[in-house]
Amino acid sequence: MNLLVLLTIAAVLVVIQVGVTRWVNLNRLAWMAIWWAALWAAFSYGITPPLPQSIVVLFMAIITIALLAYLSADSEELAQARQTLVSFMVEKRYQVALIVVILTLPLLVALSVFSSLNQAPQPPASGRTIHPVPPASISFEGNTINLSTANNPYRELEHSDPEAFAAHVDNGRRVYFENCFYCHGDNMEGAGQFAHGYDPLPANFNDATTIAMLQESYLFWRIAKGAPGLPPESTPWSSAMPAWENFLTEEEIWDVILFLYEFTGFEPRAQGMPH
Numbered sequence: 001m002n003l004l005v006l007l008t009i010a011a012v013l014v015v016i017q018v019g020v021t022r023w024v025n026l027n028r029l030a031w032m033a034i035w036w037a038a039l040w041a042a043f044s045y046g047i048t049p050p051l052p053q054s055i056v057v058l059f060m061a062i063i064t065i066a067l068l069a070y071l072s073a074d075s076e077e078l079a080q081a082r083q084t085l086v087s088f089m090v091e092k093r094y095q096v097a098l099i100v101v102i103l104t105l106p107l108l109v110a111l112s113v114f115s116s117l118n119q120a121p122q123p124p125a126s127g128r129t130i131h132p133v134p135p136a137s138i139s140f141e142g143n144t145i146n147l148s149t150a151n152n153p154y155r156e157l158e159h160s161d162p163e164a165f166a167a168h169v170d171n172g173r174r175v176y177f178e179n180c181f182y183c184h185g186d187n188m189e190g191a192g193q194f195a196h197g198y199d200p201l202p203a204n205f206n207d208a209t210t211i212a213m214l215q216e217s218y219l220f221w222r223i224a225k226g227a228p229g230l231p232p233e234s235t236p237w238s239s240a241m242p243a244w245e246n247f248l249t250e251e252e253i254w255d256v257i258l259f260l261y262e263f264t265g266f267e268p269r270a271q272g273m274p275h
């Protein structure tokens with residue numbers, strides 16, 4: 001119940017009933033119209049939670065019938081109301097008002113149809129899947145790489161041959177600063193000189209939610225296939241991440257991955273753990 005609205009409507013009705021009728025001889029038709037409008041306002045705005053539109057329409061149909069029945073109960077009243085309508089339609093002094101009514105009624109119908117059909121366009125709800133499930137395998141230069149078992153082939157050198165490992169990391173550094181830092185930034189913070197032009201922004205590798213929680217094979221997939229390789233579930237994407245398979249060798253990609261982890265100090269997520 002919205003008491004404020006209901007009390008206002010009741011007050012308006014009382015004022016009309018007691019006050020106005022004292023000065024003006026209120027026509028029966030006008031009286032009906034006022035009651036009709038008052039009840040419509042009460043049903044539409046006076047009740048919380050709001051009644052469904054279909055219920056309001058149903059109530060108003062019943063009220064219309066009830067008011068007509070009330071009006072027709074007294075033959076004198078009925079004749080008077082009929083006389084009002086007839087004179088409105090035939091008398092010259094009402095001609096302009098009649099034309100206005102004749103034009104307004106279809107316009108109101110058209111307006112209500114238009115506004116019920118004309119729903120504002122809504123953008124589709126779209127959550128962006130930042131780390132979609134990778135495909136089971138990808139093809140790279142004619143070979144198939146199984147992403148759930150693939151390991152960085154140079155990772156083991158970290159312990160077995162630190163010198164060779166350092167050479168791979170160095171190569172990764174070269175690859176990074178030749179190709180990646182324009183977007184991912186010279187500190188890997190995702191703020192390279194081109195970064196401001198992109199949405200989504202280039203990944204910030206210092207952030208614990210990027211490479212720190214991903215496996216190296218996942219990175220291999222993302223670097224090799226870039227934005228074009230993202231599955232449909234992560235659309236709409238307008239990622240600018242290039243597909244590096246067209247420019248880098250397999251070794252260069254594994255090397256730049258080593259460098260990403262070396263530089264940020266993160267460990268890759270162990271193989272076998274779900275993404």
Ligand code: HEC
Pocket residue numbers: 130131175176179180181182183184194198200201202203209210211219222223226227239240241242244256
């Ligand atoms: C033209 C700009 C651009 C360049 C150049 C670029 N990237 Fe990206 N990269 C992005 C954007 C934008 C994203 C974020 C959207 C996405 O994941 O596709 C991204 C995402 C990534 C991700 C995914 C991180 C995650 O958390 O899923 C990796 C890994 C990555 N880039 C590595 C690289 C490497 C390595 C290079 C260089 C060989 C490189 N990028 C060059 C724009 C770029």
